[in-house]
Amino acid sequence: MATIKDVAKEAGVSIAAASLALNGKGSLSEETRSKIIEAAERLSYKPNALAKGLVTNNKINTVGVIIPKPGTEFLPFVGMDILSGVGEVASEKKYNMLLDWEDGLGGSKVLDLVQSGIVRGLVFFVPLNDVKTFRTLNDLNFPYVLMSRPPEGVYCSWVDVDNADASYQATVSLIKSGHTRIAYSSPAPMDYLVSGDRHSGYRQALLSHNLAYDESYVSIGDGDIQSGKRAMEQFLSLNEPPTALIAGSNLQAIGMIESLKERGLDHREKAIITFDDSPLAESYGISAIHIPTNLIAKESTRLLMKRIANPRRIEPESIVIGAEFIIRSTFVPVR
Amino acid sequence: MATIKDVAKEAGVSIAAASLALNGKGSLSEETRSKIIEAAERLSYKPNALAKGLVTNNKINTVGVIIPKPGTEFLPFVGMDILSGVGEVASEKKYNMLLDWEDGLGGSKVLDLVQSGIVRGLVFFVPLNDVKTFRTLNDLNFPYVLMSRPPEGVYCSWVDVDNADASYQATVSLIKSGHTRIAYSSPAPMDYLVSGDRHSGYRQALLSHNLAYDESYVSIGDGDIQSGKRAMEQFLSLNEPPTALIAGSNLQAIGMIESLKERGLDHREKAIITFDDSPLAESYGISAIHIPTNLIAKESTRLLMKRIANPRRIEPESIVIGAEFIIRSTFVPVR
DNA sequence: CTGAAAGCGCTTACAG
DNA sequence: CTGAAAGCGCTTACAG
Numbered sequence: 073m074a075t076i077k078d079v080a081k082e083a084g085v086s087i088a089a090a091s092l093a094l095n096g097k098g099s100l101s102e103e104t105r106s107k108i109i110e111a112a113e114r115l116s117y118k119p120n121a122l123a124k125g126l127v128t129n130n131k132i133n134t135v136g137v138i139i140p141k142p143g144t145e146f147l148p149f150v151g152m153d154i155l156s157g158v159g160e161v162a163s164e165k166k167y168n169m170l171l172d173w174e175d176g177l178g179g180s181k182v183l184d185l186v187q188s189g190i191v192r193g194l195v196f197f198v199p200l201n202d203v204k205t206f207r208t209l210n211d212l213n214f215p216y217v218l219m220s221r222p223p224e225g226v227y228c229s230w231v232d233v234d235n236a237d238a239s240y241q242a243t244v245s246l247i248k249s250g251h252t253r254i255a256y257s258s259p260a261p262m263d264y265l266v267s268g269d270r271h272s273g274y275r276q277a278l279l280s281h282n283l284a285y286d287e288s289y290v291s292i293g294d295g296d297i298q299s300g301k302r303a304m305e306q307f308l309s310l311n312e313p314p315t316a317l318i319a320g321s322n323l324q325a326i327g328m329i330e331s332l333k334e335r336g337l338d339h340r341e342k343a344i345i346t347f348d349d350s351p352l353a354e355s356y357g358i359s360a361i362h363i364p365t366n367l368i369a370k371e372s373t374r375l376l377m378k379r380i381a382n383p384r385r386i387e388p389e390s391i392v393i394g395a396e397f398i399i400r401s402t403f404v405p406v407r
Numbered sequence: 408m409a410t411i412k413d414v415a416k417e418a419g420v421s422i423a424a425a426s427l428a429l430n431g432k433g434s435l436s437e438e439t440r441s442k443i444i445e446a447a448e449r450l451s452y453k454p455n456a457l458a459k460g461l462v463t464n465n466k467i468n469t470v471g472v473i474i475p476k477p478g479t480e481f482l483p484f485v486g487m488d489i490l491s492g493v494g495e496v497a498s499e500k501k502y503n504m505l506l507d508w509e510d511g512l513g514g515s516k517v518l519d520l521v522q523s524g525i526v527r528g529l530v531f532f533v534p535l536n537d538v539k540t541f542r543t544l545n546d547l548n549f550p551y552v553l554m555s556r557p558p559e560g561v562y563c564s565w566v567d568v569d570n571a572d573a574s575y576q577a578t579v580s581l582i583k584s585g586h587t588r589i590a591y592s593s594p595a596p597m598d599y600l601v602s603g604d605r606h607s608g609y610r611q612a613l614l615s616h617n618l619a620y621d622e623s624y625v626s627i628g629d630g631d632i633q634s635g636k637r638a639m640e641q642f643l644s645l646n647e648p649p650t651a652l653i654a655g656s657n658l659q660a661i662g663m664i665e666s667l668k669e670r671g672l673d674h675r676e677k678a679i680i681t682f683d684d685s686p687l688a689e690s691y692g693i694s695a696i697h698i699p700t701n702l703i704a705k706e707s708t709r710l711l712m713k714r715i716a717n718p719r720r721i722e723p724e725s726i727v728i729g730a731e732f733i734i735r736s737t738f739v740p741v742r
Numbered sequence: 743c744t745g746a747a748a749g750c751g752c753t754t755a756c757a758g
Numbered sequence: 759c760t761g762a763a764a765g766c767g768c769t770t771a772c773a774g
Contacts, residue, residue: 073522073547075751086761091753099759118522122461123751126766132457132467132525134505142491148483155506156477168525170469171490171506172498187408187453189767190467190503212408297690326690352687355632355661410767421745426769434743458767461750524751 074115083111094119125189134168135376136191138182138198141173147295147322149350150365154197154219157369165377167192174198186214193376195219195369199264215379217372221265229379229388231372235266238361238395239273242318242345245397247281250406251316251343254278255289257303257328259320259347262292267320270347274318289314293324300327308335315406316343322352322360329356329402344402357401364393409450418446429454460524469503470711471526473517473533476508482630482657484685485700489532489554492704500712502527509533521549528711530554530704534599550714552707556600564714564723566707570601573696573730574608577653577680580732582616585741586651586678589613590624592638592663594655594682597627602655605682609653624649628659635662643670650741651678657687657695664691664737679737692736699728 080090085108092098093108094117100108111117125132137158139151155171162169170191172181182205185191193215206226209216218230239256246254256274258267271290278285291306293299300319304327307314319325325346329339339356346353349362371391379386415425420443427433428443429452435443446452460467472493474486490506497504505526507516517540520526528550541561544551553565574591581589591609593602606625613620626641628634635654639662642649654660660681664674674691681688684697706726714721 076753077751087751088753088762089760092760095753097753101759104760118519120461120465120751121523121525122457122465122467123524123766124753126455126457126461126768127751127753128766130455130457130766134525137506142487142494148487152477152483152486159477159506159508168520169506171472171494171504173494184453185503188456189458190456190469297686323686323690330690351632351658355658355665411769412767422767423746423769424744427744430769432769436743439744455767458750459769461752462767462769463750465750 074112074117076117076119078115079108079112079117082115083108129192131189131192132168133166134170134191135162135373136170136172136182136185136194138194138196139171139173140198147348147350147352149322149352150348150363153365154369157366158195158373161370161373161377167377174202183208186212193217193380195372195376197369199260199266213385215376217376217379219368219372221269223265227388229372229375229390231368231375231391231393233363233368233393233395235269236273236276238347238363238397239270239318240277241273242361242397243274243277244281245403246316246318246343246345247277247283249343249403251314252283252406253289253312253314254283254316254318255291255303255307255314256318257291257293257300257320257324259293259295259324261294267292270318270320293320295321295323297323297327297330300324300329301331302327304328304331314342317345319344319346319358322346322348322350322358325353325358325402326356329358340402340404342402343404343406345397349398354400359400359403360398362396362398364395368393409447409452411452411454413450414443414447414452417450418443464527466524466527467503468501469505469526470497470708471505471507471517471520471529473529473531474506474508475533482683482685482687484657484687485683485698488700489704492701493530493708496705496708496712502712509537518543521547528552528715530707530711532704534595534601548720550711552711552714554703554707556604558600562723564707564710564725566703566710566726566728568698568703568728568730570604571608571611573682573698573732574605574653575612576608577696577732578609578612579616580738581651581653581678581680582612582618584678584738586649587618587741588624588647588649588651589618590626590638590642590649590652592626592628592635592652592655592659594628594630594659596629602627605653605655628655630656630658632658632662632665635659635664636666637662639663639666649677652680654679654681654693657681657683657685657693660688660693660737661691664693675736675739677737678739678741680732684733689735694735694738695733697731697733699730703728 076090080087090108093105159169195217197219221232222228222230260267275285291303325344332341345359347361349360353360411425415422425443428440494504530552532554556567557563557565595602610620626638660679667676680694682696684695688695
C-alpha cells in the first residue's frame with residue numbers, strides 16, 4: 073500500500089509538502105498542491121490512521137458506544153436506534169464507531185479502551201451507572217456523555233427524557249380517565265435510575281390526586297415477555313386487581329396482554345401504557361410513551377463531538393428531551 | 408498517562424526490557440520481569456494501541472462489522488444477534504469491534520477502513536453483495552468473511568444457512584399437510600441472494616410435488632409490517648387465494664396477520680410460516696424457520712480470526728448451518 | 743541476559 | 759514557498 077513517502081516521490085516533492093497538501097494546510101502553490109493530490113489519487117493513497125493518530129493527539133478518530141450486552145434488559149429496537157443515531161452523527165464528522173458492552177467484569181475494559189488511544193470519546197447507555205468509572209474519566213479529563221440522567225455525585229454531560237415527568241403524565245392521564253387502581257411494573261431493578269425515576273413519577277401522580285400508593289400494585293420486572301406475564305398474574309391475584317397498568321417495556325406489555333389472552337380475556341380488559349414505542353407496540357395497539365432514543369443518541373454524540381473539539385475542560389451540558397404520549401387501543405377509560 | 412518509557416525508568420531497566428517483559432517475550436530473569444510488571448501496575452500503564460499497531464502489522468486489533476443501515480431491511484433482533492455474536496468472539500481474542508454500515512455511496516468507505524489500518528478483518532452481513540468491494544479485498548489479500556452465501560464470482564470464506572433448502576423444507580411441510588395454494592413473499596428485492604435462494608427452494612418444492620408454480624402467488628416485499636399487509640391484500644384479491652403463506656420476515660408475517668384481523672378473520676385463517684424467529688414470532692405464535700443468526704456471527708468471526716492469525720493466503724472455508732423449523736399455532740393444515 | 747538503535751507512517755515547528 | 763529533522767510510543771533485530 074502506498075505511503076505518504078510514495079506520494080511525495082511520485083509528485084517529486086518532500087514528504088512535508090505532501091502532508092501539507094493532503095491536509096489542506098500550509099501555503100503551497102496551487103500547482104504543487106494539485107500535483108500532489110493527483111499523485112495521491114494515482115497511487116490510491118489512504119493515510120494510515122494509526123500513524124496519524126499517534127503523531128497528533130495520540131488518539132484515533134473513533135467514538136466508543138457502551139451499551140448493555142445484547143439480549144439483556146433492553147429491546148433490540150432501542151439498541152439499534154442508539155447505534156444508528158450515534159453512527160449517523162459520528163460519520164458526519166468522519167469518525168468511526170466502536171461498540172462495546174459492559175461484561176460484568178467491572179469498568180476496567182472501558183479504561184483500557186480510553187488509554188489505548190482507540191477512542192477519542194465515549195457515549196454510554198448503561199442503566200446501572202458505574203460511578204467509579206465516570207469519576208476516573210473525569211480525573212483523566214476524558215470526553216464522555218451519558219444517554220441517561222447521571223447518578224448521584226457524577227458531574228458530566230448527559231441527554232435524557234424526564235422519566236419521572238413522563239411517568240407522572242401517563243399516570244395522571246389514567247387517573248383523569250377514571251382509573252383509581254393503577255399498577256406500575258418497572259423495566260429493571262429499582263436501583264436503576266430509570267426504574268426509580270419512573271416509579272417516583274407514578275407515585276407522585278397518585279399522591280397528588282389523593283390516591284393511595286399501594287406496594288402490592290408495584291412489580292419489579294425486567295425487559296422481557298415473561299416478566300410482563302408474571303406482573304399481570306401477580307396483579308390479577310389481588311382482591312382488587314388494578315384496572316390500569318404502566319409497563320416498563322414493550323415486551324413486558326405484550327406479556328401482560330398474552331397473560332390476559334391466556335385467561336380468555338380481551339386485551340382491552342385493562343388499560344395498558346408502555347414505556348418505549350416501537351413497531352411492536354404499534355402493531356399490538358399498545359398506548360406508548362415514545363422515548364426518542366434515536367434523537368437522544370444523536371444529541372449525545374453531538375455534545376461529545378463538541379467536547380472533543382474543545383481540548384480544554386469545558387462545563388458539562390445536559391439536554392432534556394420531551395417524551396410523547398401516544399394513545400392507542402389499549403388506552404381504555406375505566407369501565 | 409504513563410508510557411513504556413516511564414515504566415522502564417520506574418523499574419530501572421531499558422525500554423526494550425520493559426517491552427519484552429510486558430509482552431511475555433524474550434528471556435529475562437524472573438526477577439527483572441516481575442520488577443517491570445510491578446512498575447507497570449504502580450503507574451497503571453496501558454499500552455498505546457496505536458503505537459503498537461503501527462510498529463507491528465500496521466493494524467489495530469479490531470474487527471469491523473458491516474451491516475445494513477438500521478431501520479432498513481432487517482429486524483433489530485437480527486442485528487443485535489449479529490453484533491452480540493461477533494462481539495463475543497472478538498472480545499475473547501481481545502479484539503475490539505468496529506461497526507459500520509453501507510451508506511449507499513458505494514464501497515469506498517470499507518476500503519478506507521481497511522487501508523487506514525483501523526481494522527484487521529471484516530465480517531459482512533449485507534444482503535446486496537457488492538462484488539467489486541470483495542474483489543478489491545481479495546486483491547489486497549485482506550481478511551474478510553461473509554455472513555451469507557457469496558455472490559457469483561466471489562471466492563471467499565462464508566457462513567450461512569442453506570436458504571434454498573430451508574425454504575424447500577418449509578414448503579414441503581405445507582404441501583404434506585394438504586396445502587396446494589401456497590404463496591411466497593420475499594424479504595427483499597429478488598436480486599438479493601437470500602430472496603432468490605428462498606424463492607428457488609419454494610419453487611422447487613412445488614414443482615417436485617407436481618404443483619404448478621404461479622407468479623401471482625409471489626410477492627416482493629421488504630422487511631416491514633406494511634409489506635406483509637400489502638402481500639396479504641394482493642393474495643386475498645385473487646380468485647383462488649392461497650391457503651398458506653411463507654413470509655420473508657417476522658414483521659411481514661405480523662403484517663399478514665394484522666391484515667387478516669382488519670378483515671375480521673381469525674389469524675389462523677391461513678397457514679403462515681415466517682423466516683427468522685424472535686420473541687415476536689413466539690409471542691404471536693407464528694411458525695418460524697429459525698435462522699441461528701448469533702451462531703452464524705460467531706462462526707464467521709472465528710473463521711476471520713483464524714484467517715487473521717494466518718498471514719499467508721489460505722484457502723477460503725465455508726460453513727453451512729442448519730435451520731430449524733419451529734411449528735406454532737399459525738401452522739394449520741388445510742381446511 | 744540486557745541495552746542502544748532503527749524504524750513503523752505520519753505531522754509540525756523550524757530553517758532556508 | 760519548500761525541505762530536513764525531530765518525534766509520537768512502541769517492537770524487534772542486533773550487539774555486547
